[in-house]
Amino acid sequence: MMSDDKEKKRFGIKDIAKLANVSIGTVDRVLNNRKDVSEATRKKVKDIIKEYNYQPNLYARSLSVKNNIKISVIIPKTSLQTGYWQLCLDGISKGIQELEPFGIQTEVFLYDQEDVHTFLEVSEKTIKSHFNAVVIAPIFIEETEAFVKKCHRKKLQTIYINSDIPTKSTLGYIGPDLNSTGRLAGNLTSYLVGTNAKILILNIAKGLENYKYLDTKIEGYRTYLNNLNKNFRIEVVDIPYNEYTEVEKELWTSIRKSTPDVLFVTNSRVSVVGRFFHDHQEIKKPYIIGFDFLEANVDYLSKGIVDFLICQRPDKQGYFALNYLYRFFLLKENVTNFKPMPIDIITIENYMFYEN
Amino acid sequence: MMSDDKEKKRFGIKDIAKLANVSIGTVDRVLNNRKDVSEATRKKVKDIIKEYNYQPNLYARSLSVKNNIKISVIIPKTSLQTGYWQLCLDGISKGIQELEPFGIQTEVFLYDQEDVHTFLEVSEKTIKSHFNAVVIAPIFIEETEAFVKKCHRKKLQTIYINSDIPTKSTLGYIGPDLNSTGRLAGNLTSYLVGTNAKILILNIAKGLENYKYLDTKIEGYRTYLNNLNKNFRIEVVDIPYNEYTEVEKELWTSIRKSTPDVLFVTNSRVSVVGRFFHDHQEIKKPYIIGFDFLEANVDYLSKGIVDFLICQRPDKQGYFALNYLYRFFLLKENVTNFKPMPIDIITIENYMFYEN
DNA sequence: TATTTTCTCGTTAACGTTACCGAAAACTAT
DNA sequence: ATAGTTTTCGGTAACGTTAACGAGAAAATA
Numbered sequence: 001m002m003s004d005d006k007e008k009k010r011f012g013i014k015d016i017a018k019l020a021n022v023s024i025g026t027v028d029r030v031l032n033n034r035k036d037v038s039e040a041t042r043k044k045v046k047d048i049i050k051e052y053n054y055q056p057n058l059y060a061r062s063l064s065v066k067n068n069i070k071i072s073v074i075i076p077k078t079s080l081q082t083g084y085w086q087l088c089l090d091g092i093s094k095g096i097q098e099l100e101p102f103g104i105q106t107e108v109f110l111y112d113q114e115d116v117h118t119f120l121e122v123s124e125k126t127i128k129s130h131f132n133a134v135v136i137a138p139i140f141i142e143e144t145e146a147f148v149k150k151c152h153r154k155k156l157q158t159i160y161i162n163s164d165i166p167t168k169s170t171l172g173y174i175g176p177d178l179n180s181t182g183r184l185a186g187n188l189t190s191y192l193v194g195t196n197a198k199i200l201i202l203n204i205a206k207g208l209e210n211y212k213y214l215d216t217k218i219e220g221y222r223t224y225l226n227n228l229n230k231n232f233r234i235e236v237v238d239i240p241y242n243e244y245t246e247v248e249k250e251l252w253t254s255i256r257k258s259t260p261d262v263l264f265v266t267n268s269r270v271s272v273v274g275r276f277f278h279d280h281q282e283i284k285k286p287y288i289i290g291f292d293f294l295e296a297n298v299d300y301l302s303k304g305i306v307d308f309l310i311c312q313r314p315d316k317q318g319y320f321a322l323n324y325l326y327r328f329f330l331l332k333e334n335v336t337n338f339k340p341m342p343i344d345i346i347t348i349e350n351y352m353f354y355e356n
Numbered sequence: 357m358m359s360d361d362k363e364k365k366r367f368g369i370k371d372i373a374k375l376a377n378v379s380i381g382t383v384d385r386v387l388n389n390r391k392d393v394s395e396a397t398r399k400k401v402k403d404i405i406k407e408y409n410y411q412p413n414l415y416a417r418s419l420s421v422k423n424n425i426k427i428s429v430i431i432p433k434t435s436l437q438t439g440y441w442q443l444c445l446d447g448i449s450k451g452i453q454e455l456e457p458f459g460i461q462t463e464v465f466l467y468d469q470e471d472v473h474t475f476l477e478v479s480e481k482t483i484k485s486h487f488n489a490v491v492i493a494p495i496f497i498e499e500t501e502a503f504v505k506k507c508h509r510k511k512l513q514t515i516y517i518n519s520d521i522p523t524k525s526t527l528g529y530i531g532p533d534l535n536s537t538g539r540l541a542g543n544l545t546s547y548l549v550g551t552n553a554k555i556l557i558l559n560i561a562k563g564l565e566n567y568k569y570l571d572t573k574i575e576g577y578r579t580y581l582n583n584l585n586k587n588f589r590i591e592v593v594d595i596p597y598n599e600y601t602e603v604e605k606e607l608w609t610s611i612r613k614s615t616p617d618v619l620f621v622t623n624s625r626v627s628v629v630g631r632f633f634h635d636h637q638e639i640k641k642p643y644i645i646g647f648d649f650l651e652a653n654v655d656y657l658s659k660g661i662v663d664f665l666i667c668q669r670p671d672k673q674g675y676f677a678l679n680y681l682y683r684f685f686l687l688k689e690n691v692t693n694f695k696p697m698p699i700d701i702i703t704i705e706n707y708m709f710y711e712n
Numbered sequence: 713t714a715t716t717t718t719c720t721c722g723t724t725a726a727c728g729t730t731a732c733c734g735a736a737a738a739c740t741a742t
Numbered sequence: 743a744t745a746g747t748t749t750t751c752g753g754t755a756a757c758g759t760t761a762a763c764g765a766g767a768a769a770a771t772a
Binding site: 378380381382392393394397421 | 749750754756
């Protein structure tokens with residue numbers, strides 16, 4: 001009368017043991033695919049496990065097992081010009097905080113994307129210490145490939161984030177499909193302008209990052225637009241500088257010369273373009289498409305200067321990578337080759353709800 | 357030499373007890389703010405907890421405590437026309453599966469959104485059983501409000517998903533901001549067409565759902581566009597039917613009469629419009645904006661007929677609600693009023709990466 | 713046949729926390 | 743002083759799983 005809470009007891013290892021007329025030790029051996037079990041009893045236990053759809057209690061397992069997982073995270077250092085990596089680091093920090101009470105130790109190594117020696121240094125450190133896995137955001141292709149090969153020899157699990165490179169890592173790649181990212185920008189462009197439109201592709205401070213990264217995006221963008229057969233006049237301008245005053249000068253001449261209808265900034269530096277049109281309101285603003293949810297970018301988005309930001313959730317990537325390792329080591333799920341991360345479109349009307 | 361894994365022992369309740377010269381029982385009493393501890397020892401223990409920044413082991417806690425949390429989920433039944441709720445249910449199922457090994461029992465009640473009696477029935481069932489919390493996707497406003505008040509008296513935690521209603525639930529609301537959702541559609545529209553454009557707002561099978569839901573969206577859409585002062589000619593057409601043949605007739609007359617440049621379908625029924633233009637290729641297709649990542653909708657998106665789908669992650673809502681309750685009851689986090697869910701823009705070029 | 717090795721499997725102590733059962737100490741009322 | 747009550751605390755059995763230890767049976771070797 002008072003309370004009929006059925007107190008549904010969990011169906012656990014003990015119940016399996018009873019049903020199979022064996023000890024829990026044997027059940028454990030079957031569950032963990034260890035030896036010292038005859039084929040007959042192994043089958044008997046497995047059948048019961050399947051029949052009753054046994055689900056292990058993850059809490060108990062993690063409590064029992066000595067969690068000694070050490071993870072190394074190697075990503076580029078945040079600089080003033082590349083706030084992008086700060087986002088990535090934020091996601092990683094969140095992951096670390098969540099995983100720490102479960103006994104996973106994480107160490108983050110930052111390297112300078114303009115100096116390959118710093119990368120070699122941190123990768124050396126990772127090899128020397130006793131890590132179980134390493135998360136890498138690759139910039140220097142060859143050096144990274146060599147490093148990953150070394151890791152494999154040392155039985156160190158590896159996982160790429162942000163951009164993929166030829167040498168397969170053991171656990172795969174978490175990040176966007178770069179070609180599709182470019183195509184999406186092309187798709188948006190096609191909605192903004194019609195036949196004969198002038199389009200300017202802007203590479204700002206290219207050279208600071210993994211080249212392939214940008215080129216794949218541009219490739220996707222161009223092929224998408226060219227296939228529309230709308231006679232778009234597409235130009236590409238490289239601005240190798242980082243400082244606003246220098247970029248401004250270049251922009252001034254480029255914009256005046258080609259008066260584009262659409263400006264496609266291929267990386268996260270779109271905020272300097274935003275600032276340019278904010279400072280020069282006398283110039284008719286083209287549609288502007290850029291990348292990444294950086295504070296400065298969102299600022300010009302909210303001002304109505306930048307029209308679209310395409311975002312690939314760098315924070316989620318970092319978080320996801322750690323979460324993935326947790327599931328791999330602790331929960332023993334064998335989650336292999338994942339889908340690419342979603343590609344988000346952010347405008348002035350939905351940016352305030354982004355990133356839950 | 358061989359292995360210097362520091363075997364970092366967790367700092368736990370036992371260590372606190374040793375340092376404070378008390379038993380672990382006493383430490384536990386302090387940690388859980390229970391009585392039967394003198395002020396002196398309570399302070400002593402608390403000081404040590406603070407000094408060493410003790411973090412309880414969530415695994416151990418959840419293992420030890422008798423998890424007897426029962427959750428009731430009340431959402432509309434899935435019908436052929438409203439695959440939307442299937443998505444929501446999918447997310448909930450995923451949440452259930454994840455939480456079940458931790459001893460959380462969930463029961464899902466479906467009601468017919470065309471029949472208020474079915475809602476009353478399941479709400480009555482929930483009240484009579486011994487649940488700890490209830491997740492509600494409200495359709496019938498008054499009845500839901502009355503139900504929530506009853507729950508409060510019975511100390512039953514309540515949480516809304518999908519659409520908010522006046523009576524505050526104890527734990528808040530998880531879902532999109534509806535007005536902003538409409539504004540976003542307006543924003544996209546403004547990129548597609550210029551001055552004097554003709555816009556048709558289409559309510560298909562309105563009446564089957566929470567009215568306020570659609571009206572708030574439309575309100576956001578109209579005010580956004582009107583504020584642009586571009587002399588858009590906006591018309592609204594209600595099609596109260598669900599069957600394609602009936603909808604087709606109505607569409608035929610509406611489209612021929614107003615020849616719109618943009619078609620804004622206010623709910624997830626955009627696929628029937630997609631089918632219409634697929635069947636009638638002789639008619640010039642306007643831009644089409646609709647809602648929700650349903651298979652049928654995505655199909656016409658991939659065919660290039662529907663241009664934009666605005667998605668509010670119904671599956672995430674359900675999942676998030678359960679996850680939230682888990683954190684509330686098990687981890688004792690007091691996560692209060694959340695941000696609205698993100699609003700996503702899906703096109704033919706990013707749909708394949710949606711929903712990780 | 714006697715001895716060793718291998719193959720099975722049962723037993724049990726952890727893991728960190730919770731909550732119950734009493735014991736001891738400190739008060740209160742006679 | 744005695745008996746009863748209350749306050750404060752220690753001890754301990756769970757929770758479900760893992761893994762080390764070792765016992766007994768079967769198989770292989772001498």
